[in-house]
Amino acid sequence: MSDDLPTISFDEALPITAHVDQLRQALHDHQVLVVAGETGSGKTTQLPKICLLAGREHIGHTQPRRIAARSLAARIAEELGEPLGQTVGFQVRFARKHSEATRVTVMTDGILLAQIAHDRQLRRYDTLIIDEAHERSLNIDFLLGYLKQLLPRRPDLKVIITSATIDTARFAEHFDDAPVVEVSGRGYPVELWYRPVTDGDHLDAICTAITELGTRDGDILVFCSGEREIRDATDAIRAMDLRFTEVLPLYARLSAAEQHRVFTSHTGRRIVLATNVAETSLTVPGIRYVIDPGFARISRYSARTKVQRLPIEPISQASANQRAGRCGRLGPGICVRLYSEEDFTSRPEFTQPEILRTNLASVILQMADAGLGSISDFPFVEPPDTGQVTDGVRLLNELGAIHDGGRRDAVRLTQIGRRLARLPVDPRLGRMLLESDRLGCLRQVLPIVAGIAIPDVRERPAEHEAAADALHRRFWAPLGDDAEASADGSDIAALLRLWDYLRDQRRQLSGNGFRRRCRAEYLNFLRVREWQDLHSQLKQACTELGMHRNDAPADLAAIHTAVLAGLLSHIGLRDP
Known part of the structure; x- marks a missing residue:
């Protein structure tokens, strides 16, 4: 070990500590190693230290989320007794901290993918740790496939794949029967309370669950599906005026200082409200109780509408069990599930890998942007259907994202394609945004695209169809005008008017009042x-791409033209 390294020690309470010598030897003997362990086993924080102990000098450590990359780097640096940026640094989009002395760089998997375009052999690393591989995001599948191709050309490169104890055999097989080291520790029993929500109001159910847990010692972790839900739940819990209780949100867009508060010591009880970043990527200390509404935002391609959507869906059994396991580390825990046991058993066992629920045009776009080569030759852990690949190339041609004549084996992106690859939506929807920027109507098209990407907010219950239709019909014409005289019949215009109406109502009403108005x-x-x-997310992505939201009002003709730019093959001509 180099003399300039800080002293490396391991916490005896962590299950992985008992496997340090075994892991050092396995890293010496094998090019690829699969390390399996549940959240809390210590694999994420201790593996970089084991690599340093084994004499590795340039270690890249990937995380699926920015919030996890920042906090992990800070934690490892703290354990080494150093400030962040010396032996341990980090790099995420728009932020980095490292120095000449940095030996471990914690980064998002997207950062490592972007580096491949400029460093095909990844020469800056002698060791790569691909963390949370069981999440099977597109980025993780891209990295696993690329490394499979790269390893024969880089015999000096060591790769460690870490995963919860889910389907580790698939990763071992992908890398030619790589050895699997199991480091899971003994968890405490977790009692499951099923408290299904009957009226659809999860905020009330969360507050009720907190009341039912009473004044038991220990902190509470509440899972929420998005940032806005976290804010609403935070307000609702603070309104309960609980004594000696601190309520803290945890999501990606918080500042680093606000995120760090979750990991600091405290007195009294703490209630942490987090997205599924706290399911596997981060270990929030002190948790004895979990409240799980059972939902997460999951990207999914709709074959019917031919558009990638971001619906909030019920989580899989594996995800639910991961959440429950968060409260069984310090002692016996309680997980309150806001759904029934029958609902749980009817859910799929695992979350479907992202590549199997993604429009392949998006996959081809991302692969071409990262310079990963032909999709048909790429060694995916689970290869996509070849017919869908052909459809994906056809769609990218239609959108002007690839050069004419682009084949499955030789896709070259146009300037439009490069910009589409950087928008976190389906290529059709991204094309609408790019065209609206060109036509000066981005401000109006942003809510339209966001509205198309999610399930329709308008409901038509069977017993109230006529009443619902009458209320929704208002948006077929400019609000305040006579609907019969000025209805324009445009779904696009109706969606925009509904957005404007809801925005005005949100400003005028209280949180509960707005919820009642919606109902x-x-x-x-x-x-x-x-x-x-x-x-909000799309607005931020467009700003990062240098797109400009128009100040002047845009006419409906420009708005329709921008939307149709993403739907060319959906256009029909009506016979008179």
Whole structure:
């Protein structure tokens, strides 16, 4: 070990500590190693230290999320007794901290993918740790496939794949029967309370669950599906005026200082409200109780609409069990599930890998942007259907994202394609945004695109169809005008008017008042909140691309033209 390294020690309470010598030897003997262990086993924080102990000098450590990359780097540096940026640094989009002395760089998997375009052999690393591989995001599958191709050309490169104890055999097989080291520790028993929500109001159910848990010692972790839901739940819990209780949110867009508060010591009880980043990527200390509404935002391609959507869906059994396991580390825990046991057993066992629920045009676009080569030759852990690949190339041609004549084996991106690859939506929807920027109507098209990407917020319950239709019909014409005289019949215009109406109502009403208004007008409150969340995310992505939201009002002709730019093959001609 180099003399300039800090002293490396391991916490005896962590299950992985008993395997340090075994892991050092396995790293010496094998090029690829699969390390399996549940969250809390210590694999994420201790593996980089084991690599340093084994004499590795340039270690890249990937995380699926920015929030995890920042906090992990800070934690490892703290354990080494150093400030962040010396032996341990990090790099995420728009932020980095490292120095000449940095030996471990914690980064998002997207950062490592971007580096491949400039460093095909990844020469800056002698060791790579691909963390949370069981999540099977597109980025993780891209990295696993690329490394499979790269390893024969880089015999000096060591790769460690870490995973919860889910389907580790598949990763071992992918890398020619790589050895699997199991480091899971003994967890405490977790009692499951099923408290299904009957009226659809998860905020009330969360507050009720907190009341039922009473004044038991230990902190509470509440899972929420998005940032806006976290904010609403935070307000609702603070309104309960609980004594000696601190309520803290945890999501990606918080500042680093606000995120770090979750990991600091405290007195009294703490209630942490987090997205599924706290399911596997981060270990929030002190948790004895979990409240699980059972939902997460999951990207999924709709074969019917031919568009990638971001619906809030029930989580899989594996995810639910991961969440429950968060409260069994310090002692016996309680997980309150806001759904029934029958609902749990009817859910799929595992979350479907992202590549199997993604429009392949998006996959081809991302692969071409990262310079990963032909999709048909790429060694995916689970290869996509070849017919869908052909459809994906056809769609990218239609959108002007690839050069004419682009084949499955030789896709070259146009300037439009490069920009589409950087927008976190389906290529059709991304094309609408790019065209609206060109036509000066981005401000109006942003909510339209966000509205198309989620399930319709308008509801038509069978017993109230006529009443719902009458209320929704208002948006077929400019609000305040006579609907019969000025209805324009445009779904696009109706969606924009509904957005403007909801925005005005949100400003005028209290949180509960707005929720009641949505219910009275047959608008799904959770989907409305989802619509607002996605709009905020897209607005940020467009700003990062240098796109400009117009100040002057845009006419409907420009708005329709921009939307149709993403739907060329959906255009029909009506016979007179």
